[in-house]
Amino acid sequence: MKGIISSLIHLIYPNKCPICGEILEKDSILCKSCLSELKKLSPPFCPICSVPFPDGESHICEVCLRRRPYFESISSAYIYEGTASKAIHLFKFQRKKSVGRAIGMLLSEFASKWWEGISKKNIEYVVVPVPLGKRRLRERGFNQSLTIARYVSKGLNLAIDYLSLRRIKETEQQSVLGTEERKRNVRNAFEVFGDALKGKGIILVDDVATTGSTLNECAKALRRAGVEEIRCLVFSRTSYF
């Protein structure tokens, strides 16, 4: 009965694709055409920062070899191109809530499979979103990483902590800067307050990773606070540094 009613509701009020407005098939998150332009991040890539390679085998990239990041790994669901980059723009800069929901659901789907496949330590794991500074939060009105992290927390059935890790320095938008500038921009920008995260494993969630310097600075602060393990999880990753 419930199934019939929901089918009827779908017939009368069909859901629309949050990206392009096309009518959706029942129970799908995006339309076929947007899905076809959503590129999964697939091997070969660096097992630490997940930068993709054009060919060959997966191996630790030069950047990670030269300087090991503070986190154990970055895992990304998609490549920051096509639908993934469109989705992030619509959500972050045009504040389309329905797109945030779609990103959250897609990442949560990816996260569930990923979580099953990794070897876990005998510690408590907590989901932590990359925090925004107060000024940026006021301007945007919401933290996109927190929105997405809520879906991951629900999907993995793990607690979320969005208060311990804070951004203590207002930074420039990373997307307008080069690699070295990005590093400088976020240097010492984060701090952990209290000891709620001590000894725990953290799943650090963000919408997009480029050079990984924001995630690395967060991880540095988390390590200082006695965090045992840091796994970064992002919706999308650029295919370059």
Ligand SMILES: [Zn+2]
């Ligand atoms: Zn679409």
Ligand SMILES: [Zn+2]
């Ligand atoms: Zn790497």
